[in-house]
Amino acid sequence: MEFETVIGLEIHAQMKTKSKIFCGCSTTFGAPPNTHTCPVCLGMPGSLPVLNRQVVENGIKLALATGLAINRENRFARKNYFYPDLPKGYQISQFELPIAEHGRLEIEVAGQKKTIGITRAHMEEDAGKLVHDDLEPNSYVDLNRTGTPLLEIVSEPDLRSPEEAVAYLKKLHGIVRYLDICDGNMQEGSFRCDANISLRPKGQEELGTRTELKNMNSFRNVQLALEYEERRQRDVLLDGGSVTQATLLWNPDANRTEAMRGKEEAHDYRYFPDPDLVPIHIDEEWIERVQAGLPELAGERQQRFMADLGLPEDVAAILTSSRDLADFFEQVCAAYDNPKKVSNFIATELLREYSPEQINACPVSAQQLAALLQMVEKKTISGKIAKTVFADMLASGDDPEKIVKEKGLVQMSDEANSSPLSARSLQPIQSRPSSSGRARPRSWVSLSAS
Structure with a gap:
């Protein structure tokens, strides 16, 4: 049986802003743990978020560059889940009314051009970071990254191979760098990619059971992880088994995926509008002003x-x-x-x-x-x-x-190189009689300086 691969990407681009999305804390990378925090990004009672205007403008830039339709009114929502690096117990994101949706991006693979749909782009805050020590039984929490502004860009499931996925990823990576809204540093996590991949019998419209891949911090790792998971799912299906929906981590040292947790659906997060943030209204004047400054x-x-x-x-x-x-x-x-x-x-x-x-x-x-x-x-x-x-x-x-x-690397010209000796060395020796009485033929000789 032949299978068709179906891939969709969720890309998190960290915005190049001096401060976080809802507070004035610095977004500088590499600071000592838990030094760029405040009551807002730590979720302290009574603290209220204030939206960073530059994050909205960055979202408008991306929308204009990728043909996304900008929602003139968009809202923030709370995405509820528990994790040690999420101090509030929820993440401020967007759900029903994102900043932009329904765009497209053209890629080229092996000389063939293809248009990939973009479902949506929405603003959200980043979570913190867990630091694990193999020599200790403890994990440590660094909340410097909490509240860092992100744009999440979700593609349609239009990608049909790992090569297409990497081409799309590189194209979007180039766009956010050209727009100067993200530095694109994958090693530092400022441009991250999660991939959803499934297989289905060729000719079938219904999508297969998907798995989500995480922990891919380079274009090469994205391709290797997708190729591995593609092979793994094909082997499972050919053996008569079924793929289990799950979130998997890519292990670059072992070159394989490893189970992380069961895959969540949107309803698992119990989204509801954030009562502390008013709706954002984007008028034509604002869009035109941003468009005029696009590179x-x-x-x-x-x-x-x-x-x-x-x-x-x-x-x-x-x-x-x-x-x-x-x-x-x-x-x-x-x-x-x-x-x-x-x-x-x-x-x-x-x-x-x-x-x-x-x-x-x-x-x-x-x-x-x-x-x-x-x-x-x-x-x-x-x-x-x-x-x-x-x-x-x-x-x-x-x-x-x-x-x-x-x-002393100056190249001497022919004129500068010429001298009486070198000029004379190029003169033909006039024919003169040989001992036999015959004339010697004219010949060119090169005289050495010695």
């Missing part, structure tokens, strides 16, 4: 690079895979107007050392790289020497002119 997104930028600069599609896609990289490329081109040479050097040399997301960590500025390429253009140095100079620039941060001068 050029990756897809639009890629098309412009292809149309205006004549770059190939694959090169333009690489350069626009990160907003920082695309900005860097355009800054270099502003100082050295040769997009093809700039893109070639970035693709072959710069991206060998820094990923598109790490470009801001590169010690070589756009102006310095432009100066290096201009030196090649003027034949001050060769292309081969430029690669050596660039390596020194990465190590020291020095200007290319300084490195070339200090190391």
Whole structure:
């Protein structure tokens, strides 16, 4: 029997705000445990939440970038459940009236384009974090993350393979980074993904029993976890068994999923409107103001690079895979107007050392790289020497002119290289009679300086 894989993703993007969603506590990562807390995020009696306006604006930006319909009125709800890192005993989220719903995202896998539906995007607060010590029987609670603003983006079950899921995840990851509403750091947990996966016989409309996968902190882990669970469910079904609905953790060390708990449904959380927060009204003026400040997104930028600069599609896609990289490329081109040479050097040399997301960590500025390429253009140095100079620039941060001068790497022109001896060495020796009386043929010889 052949099965069809059905996958839907729930993505939690932590907002790039200085303070939490309902209080003024800092959202800085890596602070000592329980130092960024207050009565509001700790759920102390009598404390009242106050909504962070920037979180709403970030939600509007995401909606505009993904074609989501913005609900002019949306409300917060309490999601009730008990967990040690949830001090209030409920999480403030959105349920019936989220900030936006019914969007779409186009992905490309193996040269085939496909549109993936987005069910909704809603604002919510994050929970705290449990810290486990294998050497002790105790678990510790760090509540610094409690109240950190999140946008949860829920896809339709339109993904049919782990490859499609990763392509969708990467596309959304790029969008939130381009919009500058999330730093996208998966290792620190600011961009997290839960995946729902099920299998059904090919041709069947009804969805199979799904499992939810958690603890996937990289694109690679998302793909590995989905591939493993896909195989596991197929084996269970082929053996005549049934899949049990559950929440599973991905264990990257053992390369397998492990049971965490039974899968909850919406009714298990007993959602009801939060009485401490008034409804949010979003008018057209607010939306227009946010839209006016939107940056050029990756897809639009890629098309412009292809149309205006004549770059190939694959090169333009690489350069626009990160907003920082695309900005860097355009800054270099502003100082050295040769997009093809700039893109070639970035693709072959710069991206060998820094990923598109790490470009801001590169010690070589756009102006310095432009100066290096201009030196090649003027034949001050060769292309081969430029690669050596660039390596020194990465190590020291020095200007290319300084490195070339200090190391004596200036390329001499043919005219500068010529001398009476070298000129004379290229002169033909006039024919003269040989001992046999015959004329010697004209020949070219190279005279050494010795």
